[in-house]
Every structure is written in C-alpha cells, then in structure tokens.
Amino acid sequence: MSRLCSRIIGTGSYLPEKRLPNQDLARMVETSDEWVYSRTGIRERRIAAEGEFTSDLAAAAGRNALQAAGIPAESLDLIIVATTTPDLIFPSTASIVQHKLGVSATRMPAFDVQAVCAGFLHALSVADQYIRAGTCWRILVIGAETTSRILDWSDRGTCILFGDGAGAVVLEAERGGERGILSTHLHADGSQMELLLTDGGISRGAPAGGGMGVIRMQGNEVFKQAVKAMESCVDETLLANNLAKEQIDWLVPHQANIRIIQSTAKRLGMPMERVAVTVDRHGNTSAASVPLALDEVVRAGQIHPGHRVLMVAFGGGFTWGSALVRW
Ligand code: UT7
Secondary structure, three states, X not given: OOOEEEEEEEEEEEOOOEEEEHHHHOOOOOOOHHHHHHHHOOOEEEEOOOOOOHHHHHHHHHHHHHHHHOOOHHHOOEEEEEOOOOOOOOOOHHHHHHHHOOOOOOOOOEXXXXXXXXXXXXXXXXXXXXXXXXXXXXXXXXXXXXXXXXXXXXXXXXXXXXXXXXXXXXXXXXXXXXXXXXXXXXEEOHHHHHHEEEOOEOOOEOOOOOOOOOEEEOHHHHHXXXXXXXXXXXXXXXXXXXXXXXXXXXXXXXXXXHHHHHHHHHHHOOOHHHEOOOHHHHOEOHHHHHHHHHHHHHHOOOOOOOOEEEEEEEEOOXXXXXXXXXX
C-alpha cells in the first residue's frame, strides 16, 4: 500500500482587534516609528483585550481553519497547540481549545508543544509523524500567543517587537505521498539560552522585583544567530528533498524582523513577491507567526496546487526548524 502523507486541507487565523502602532509605543518608551520601522519593518502589532486569552485566539483561528477545510471539530483525531504563553500552568491550552470548539470527546487527545517562535513547526512535525504512522487521520495544529503578557513595557529593545495572534492548519492523511508535508527539520541548542529567555518562571520563581517573568533578549546576537540558523535550515531542506532553490515557489518565514526575512529570501534567490510578509502589521507573534503568514497568502489565492512552500522559523532555546509542503 502507498505511504501516508499529511495534506493541509484548511488554514485559518485570528488577530485581536486592538492595534498598537509604533507612534503609540513612542509615547511609552524612548523610540520612534522611524527607528522601529527601519530596524525591524514593523509598523504596528495587535494586542489581546483584557479577558481575551491565548485559548480564545487559538480557538478562533482553529474554527476558521476547520471552516476552510469544511470539516467539523468532532471529526478531528488530535489537537496540538504551540504556545509560549498558555492560559494557565495547566491544563494545556489545547485541552481548553478542545472544549471551546464544543467537542466533548474522550477519544480526542489534545496537548501543547513549546518551542517558542519555532513552536508551530515543531507542532506540525509532531502531527506529521502521527499521520505518517497511521495513528491519526485529521489533526488541528495551532500556533497561538498573547506575547504582550510577557513583555517589559519599559524595555525598548523588546516591547517594540512582539504582538498577539493565532494561526492554524488542518492536516488530513492522504495516500500517495505526492502532495502534503514533504519533510520537517527541527533543531535545538540550549547552550545559548541566556541570549533569549524570560527572567522568571514556575520552577525558578519570580524575578527580582516580582511578577512572573518577562522576555529578556540580547537582540543583536539573536539577530546574527537567527540569520545563520534560518539560512542553514533552507540549505538542509533543499538537500534532504534533492531540490534546487529555483524549485521553491513560496517562502513563509518566521516574522521577527524584515531584515532576517530578506536574508533568508536572498539565500533562496527568492524575489520578495513570493515571500509571505506580515511583520509590518503583526510584529513578532512567536509561535503564531508562521501559520498567520501562511493563512494570509493562502486566502489571497497566491498558493496554487503543486506549489512548493517552505516554512522556516527560529526562536528562544535556541530552537529552529523548517517544513516543506507540496500544495
Ligand atoms: O523571534 C525570536 C528571534 N528574535 C529575533 O529574531 C530578534 C532579533 N533582533 C532584532 O530584531 C534586533 O536586534 C533589534 C530590532 C531587537 C534591535 O536592532 P539592532 O539593530 O540589533 O539594535 P541594537 O540592539 O544593536 O542597538 C543599537 C542601538 C542601541 O543604542 P546605542 O547603545 O548604540 O546607543 C540601542 O540602545 O539602538 C538602541 N535601541 C533603540 N533605539 C530606539 C534599541 N532599541 C531601540 C528602540 N528605539 N526601540
């Protein structure tokens, strides 16, 4: 019998209503629209409302993806949520999302995956293994964040970068192996964790001064590592699939900084018209950034059957990875 492959049969996303433009940030910290835009490509980001949680964003994106796929939530075999900003310590955000999608199942597992900005690609890779193994037929994979809740709003090196949002895909098993996820590639290097982390947490406890911990980043160093890792991931994916760079039709990169995106595109010789860019309007939404960008280009009708779509991301950990999909 021919092998199983994971096809993306629907995408969806959700953004909170509130927009925070650079001009408003410039009233909170010493910065300017000009500085932020020229260094990062960001004009504005979205911020979740009070009482709006990661699971709300995730469920909304999930509903949109299910609608696009034309299937009910009850027909899923598994829900995976990638997030760095779960509603609670437990239960998992995925369990809460399952409930919010109106499924009262005992059969359908739901769990979270945490790999910060590369989280969605880790979740996608896990889901792909379940489908290839024949364990699951349909899986909802979501990346969702309320990153605004772990920011130090007095630190201009980080608070200008991040935003909230969610993106999702529905995977379905297909026999034949011609279309769907061709390969995924994941990496981690914990030795450099100090360059990008939160300064407090559950086991380590609160940072000096209280609170639950906020993002601390040596931006310049992270920038260099991100460029290097994303470029090497592109090379690795091409090599694993025996493809030349001209055979990639779309690049959907993590949206942290337009300059990082441009360097990854350059490595592929890819014109920016075939690169999904949302960083100007979303900022860095961590695990949500890749599925949000993917949903945007899919809904714009820019991805056609047969296209090869390369997703690549880098984040805290460090963690990084890629996924190549044949549409
Ligand atoms: O998603 C996970 C991965 N994260 C990333 O990929 C983020 C990667 N890093 C970056 O995107 C960039 O490093 C930043 C946008 C965070 C910073 O840009 P940079 O060009 O690397 O600036 P820098 O950190 O080298 O700082 C240059 C100067 C400093 O001033 P001095 O010391 O030269 O006087 C900073 O204090 O810019 C200053 N600066 C700012 N000025 C105005 C830092 N942040 C700001 C700001 N507004 N918001």
